[in-house]
Structure formats: structure tokens, C-alpha cells
Amino acid sequence: MGRVLRWIGNQMFPFLKEGLLPELTALEQKQEQRFAELRQRIATLDDRALELATQIAAGDQQVVQTIHNAVERTTTDRKPNITPLAMVLQEIAILRWNVKLLGAAMARELYDAAAAGPLAPVPAEPSRVGLSSKLCRQADIESDWMRYWCGQLRLTPIYSRKIWELCFVLQALWEAGLLESGRSGLGFAVGAEPIPAFLAARGAQILATDLAPDDERSVAWTQTNQHAANLAQLYRAEFLDQTEFDRLCRFRSVDMNQIPADLDGQFDFCWSMCSFEHVGSIELGLQFVANSVKCLKPGGLAVHTTEYSFEAGDETIDNWPTVLFQERHIAELDKRLRKDGHELVAVDYNPGDRILDSFIDGPPYAFNPRPTLTFPETPHIRLSIGGFACTSIGLIIRAAR
Numbered sequence: 001m002g003r004v005l006r007w008i009g010n011q012m013f014p015f016l017k018e019g020l021l022p023e024l025t026a027l028e029q030k031q032e033q034r035f036a037e038l039r040q041r042i043a044t045l046d047d048r049a050l051e052l053a054t055q056i057a058a059g060d061q062q063v064v065q066t067i068h069n070a071v072e073r074t075t076t077d078r079k080p081n082i083t084p085l086a087m088v089l090q091e092i093a094i095l096r097w098n099v100k101l102l103g104a105a106m107a108r109e110l111y112d113a114a115a116a117g118p119l120a121p122v123p124a125e126p127s128r129v130g131l132s133s134k135l136c137r138q139a140d141i142e143s144d145w146m147r148y149w150c151g152q153l154r155l156t157p158i159y160s161r162k163i164w165e166l167c168f169v170l171q172a173l174w175e176a177g178l179l180e181s182g183r184s185g186l187g188f189a190v191g192a193e194p195i196p197a198f199l200a201a202r203g204a205q206i207l208a209t210d211l212a213p214d215d216e217r218s219v220a221w222t223q224t225n226q227h228a229a230n231l232a233q234l235y236r237a238e239f240l241d242q243t244e245f246d247r248l249c250r251f252r253s254v255d256m257n258q259i260p261a262d263l264d265g266q267f268d269f270c271w272s273m274c275s276f277e278h279v280g281s282i283e284l285g286l287q288f289v290a291n292s293v294k295c296l297k298p299g300g301l302a303v304h305t306t307e308y309s310f311e312a313g314d315e316t317i318d319n320w321p322t323v324l325f326q327e328r329h330i331a332e333l334d335k336r337l338r339k340d341g342h343e344l345v346a347v348d349y350n351p352g353d354r355i356l357d358s359f360i361d362g363p364p365y366a367f368n369p370r371p372t373l374t375f376p377e378t379p380h381i382r383l384s385i386g387g388f389a390c391t392s393i394g395l396i397i398r399a400a401r
Contacts, residue, residue, distance in 0.1 A: 096362055103359050103378035107159050110356075115142045117158060122151035131171050133345045135308060136161045136381055136392040137352035145171055153194055154238055159356055159379035161392040165273045165305040168394040169195060172303045178269045179204070186267040186295055188256055188288075189275035190234065191226040197236035200248040207267070208234055209254035220321075256288045264294045269301045274392065277307040282318045282325060286333050289395070293342050296399040307385065308393035310351065317386050324388055330395070341400030347393070356381050360389050 069075075070085045081090070111117030123144045131145075140146050141159050149167035150157040157163065173179050181203025187196055189210055196208040211218040213229040221227035228234055231251035235242060254260065256272075256279050270292050276285040285306065293302050309316050309324035317324045327349060334344040351357055361383040382391050 099362060100378045103361060106355060106359065107377075107379045110142075110159070116147075118156050120147055120157055123148045126171070126174055128175055129171070131168070131175055131396070132348050133395045134348040134393070135351055136164045136168075136394070137350070138354040138356040138381055139352055140164055140168075141356075141381070153198060158377075159381055161381050161383075162274075164381075165392055165394065166193070166195065168305060169271050169273060169303045170198075172394070172396050173199075173269055173271075173301065176269070176301045178301060183268045184266065186263065186270040186292075188254065188270065188272035188292065189278075190228050191221065192228065192233070193273065194236050194239070195271070195273075196234045196249055197239045197245060200245055201239040204248065206249045207263075208249060208251050210251075211255060212253035215253075215255070257284055259288075259291050259295065265297055267295050267300060268297055269303070270295050271303045273305045274307065276304060277323050277325065278321060280319070280321075280323075282316075282323050282329055285323060285325065286329065286336065289333055289397070290336055290340070293337070293340075293397055293399050298399060299401045300399045302397040302399070303394070304397075305392050305394045307390050309385075309388045309390050311388055317388065322385065324385060324390060325393070330393070333395075337397060343398040343400075345396040345398065347395070351391075358382070360384055 070081075070083050071089050072081050072086065073090050075081055081087075107117075111119065114120050120142070126148050127145050129143070129145050138159065141157055141164060146164065146167045147157045149170045150163065152170070153166060155163055155166070170179070173185075178185075179199070179202050182205075183203075184205045185199055185207070187193070187206065187208045190196055190208045191210060196206045200206050208228065208231070210228040211221070213222075213227075218227050218229075222229070228251065231246070231249060234249065234251065235245050239245075240248075254263075256276065272292070276288045279285055279288055289302070289304055292304070293300075296302060307322065307324050308330075309326050311324075311326060316326055327347075330344075330347055334347075337344050356379045359379055359382060361378050361380050363384070365380070365383070366377075382389060384390070
């Protein structure tokens with residue numbers, strides 16, 4: 001057998017040596033040459049890409065510097081900047097200050113007249129008004145129903161849509177007969193709200209939720225004191241003692257885009273306040289509302305507030321940390337809810353006709369870092385978000401029975 005193999009080898013070696021091997025060697029050399037050329041081209045491209053990146057960065061810096069020079073109030077030698085752009089922009093800060101000042105003056109007159117504010121009378125009992133889904137209005141701030149809930153929450157009824165949202169949620173729950181001992185409620189993105197503790201003081205079993213502390217999206221909310229990481233942060237001694245609070249209130253980390261299935265059908269009511277505009281997009285916000293209703297028992301109530309833009313056209317803010325809903329988006333939500341047998345209580349889009357219903361507050365707002373010269377406290381029923389005139393809208397949804 002060995003002799004046979006040697007004979008085959010002797011016969012094949014000349015063929016390999018003189019025929020196939022030289023061809024393979026030539027092919028290998030050719031391939032290596034092509035690889036070398038390719039590596040050289042890549043190196044050239046890398047150099048070119050670096051050169052282009054450097055040019056782009058330099059161009060960007062030049063643009064920034066040009067804009068900076070164009071809007072500075074003075075030139076480098078401290079002469080007034082009289083370029084057209086500078087002359088248009090240099091008064092904006094002063095105009096913003098004047099708007100804040102005039103808004104504060106209007107609110108102060110109303111406070112002095114006891115229409116709202118610390119002098120306004122606080123009713124001893126709640127009043128049934130047939131609350132519907134609606135926009136925040138000046139008349140609400142000055143109403144008996146809202147002043148009552150401000151009194152219950154130990155808050156002054158100032159012209160703030162954030163105060164309105166708290167009272168809207170409580171009024172909706174009260175009118176539905178849900179502020180009773182033994183009821184169960186689910187709060188989404190509760191942040192630093194007093195609502196969980198207040199509801200627990202009424203005898204309700206509450207599950208308060210917010211983003212997990214290690215979720216990167218919670219960082220900004222934590223920095224502005226609008227995030228809850230644990231149950232202890234939600235306790236309010238003015239409403240109930242610690243033992244009762246711990247018995248009635250629980251906390252759980254929940255992502256509003258991924259509501260756990262084990263919460264379905266467990267609660268008499270759920271709520272969120274100016275939260276579902278922050279879940280990533282308009283579509284995700286609509287999905288959240290629909291999914292939140294799944295957490296309700298048959299006939300349960302969902303109460304949500306969110307950002308509403310008065311703009312009637314197609315332009316709005318979407319796919320951003322804060323999105324703006326319009327009437328058309330609420331109509332789409334209504335359509336989806338009805339398809340599943342739920343009811344969005346009819347929305348009152350009347351914007352109101354009082355002076356503060358037309359006053360649009362502008363930044364900086366109270367949660368922004370304060371400038372050296374502090375802006376006066378202005379009415380905050382309407383505001384500008386990215387140049388869009390906005391307010392809060394409250395939605396009341398009855399789950400299918």
C-alpha cells in the first residue's frame with residue numbers, strides 16, 4: 001500500500017509543481033496585490049474623511065461665531081451692534097420681561113379681588129358640576145369646585161394649569177363616586193404629586209408608579225424633583241400618619257410604554273398628570289391611554305391630563321421628549337377607545353373668554369434655572385412650548401362594562 005501511495009505521489013508531484021502550484025501562487029500574489037491596493041484606497045478615504053470632518057467642524061464653528069457676532073448687543077470694540085439681525089433680536093429679552101411683568105400685574109389684580117389666590121373663599125363641601133373632558137380655563141381656577149380641592153390639598157388656588165390638573169383629577173374621581181374607602185387606584189408617573197397620599201387618606205388602596213431609578217429617562221425628572229424612586233418620597237404627613245400610608249399605598253417601577261400585564265383589570269380607577277406626552281411620540285401616547293384602560297375593572301374610570309396645542313394645522317411637535325396633542329389626535333383616541341367599547345367623555349374645547357385665557361406665558365418657567373433678575377410669578381394657564389400656544393387638557397374615560 002505504501003508503494004502505491006509513493007507511486008501516486010511521484011506521478012502527481014510534477015503536475016502540481018509544473019502546473020497547478022504556479023497557477024495558485026500567481027493567483028495568490030495577484031489577490032495580495034489587489035488587497036494592498038484596496039488597503040491603500042481605504043487609507044486614502046480615511047484621510048479624506050478626516051479632512052472633510054475637520055472642514056465641517058471648522059465651518060460649523062465659523063457659523064456659530066458669525067451668529068454670535070450678529071446677535072451680540074455690542075461689537076468687539078464695545079460699539080453698539082447695528083446689524084439688522086442684532087437690532088431685531090436684542091430687545092427680545094426685554095420684551096419677555098415686560099410680558100412677564102404685565103401678566104403678573106393682571107394676576108395680582110384678580111388675586112386682590114379674591115377671584116382666586118389666598119383671599120378667595122374656600123368652600124366647605126365639594127360641588128357637582130358634571131365635569132367633562134375639557135381644556136384648562138381661567139373660570140375653572142375661580143370656580144367653587146376647584147377652590148374646594150385646593151383647600152383639601154392645602155394649596156392656594158393660583159392661576160396655574162398644574163394646580164388645575166390636580167383638582168381636575170380629584171373632581172372627576174369624586175363625581176364618579178370613587179373617592180371612597182376600599183376603592184383601588186393606579187397612578188402613572190406620579191413624581192412628587194400629593195395625590196397618592198391624599199387618596200390613601202380617603203381609604204383607597206393605591207399603587208403609585210414611576211420610571212425605575214436606573215432608567216436613564218428618569219434623570220431629568222429627578223433633577224427637577226418630578227420623579228419618585230420609592231414609596232417614602234410620596235408620604236405626606238398632612239394627610240395621614242405613616243402607618244396608615246404604608247398600609248394603603250404601594251410603589252412599583254413601571255414604564256408607561258410597557259405596562260405589566262398583571263395589572264390588567266385590577267383597579268377601579270387610574271390617573272396620570274401631564275405624563276403621556278413624554279413617552280416618546282404622539283402614537284405612543286395614544287397607545288398608553290388605551291393600554292391604561294386595560295388596567296381597569298369593568299366600568300372603571302381613567303383620568304389623564306396632557307399637553308394640548310391650539311394649532312389647527314398639521315404642524316405640531318412629535319417624536320420628541322415632549323409632544324403636543326391636537327384636537328385631531330384626541331379624535332383619533334376617541335375612535336380607538338370606542339372600538340374597544342370604552343367611552344371618552346365628550347371634550348369641551350371652549351378655550352374660555354377671560355383675560356388670562358388669552359395670556360400666553362413664555363419661558364423661563366418656574367422649573368427652569370432662574371436668571372439673575374428673577375421673573376415675577378406670572379399666570380400659567382396658557383404657555384408657549386417650542387413656539388406653539390398650549391394648555392392642559394383633561395380626559396375622562398369610562399371603561400367598558
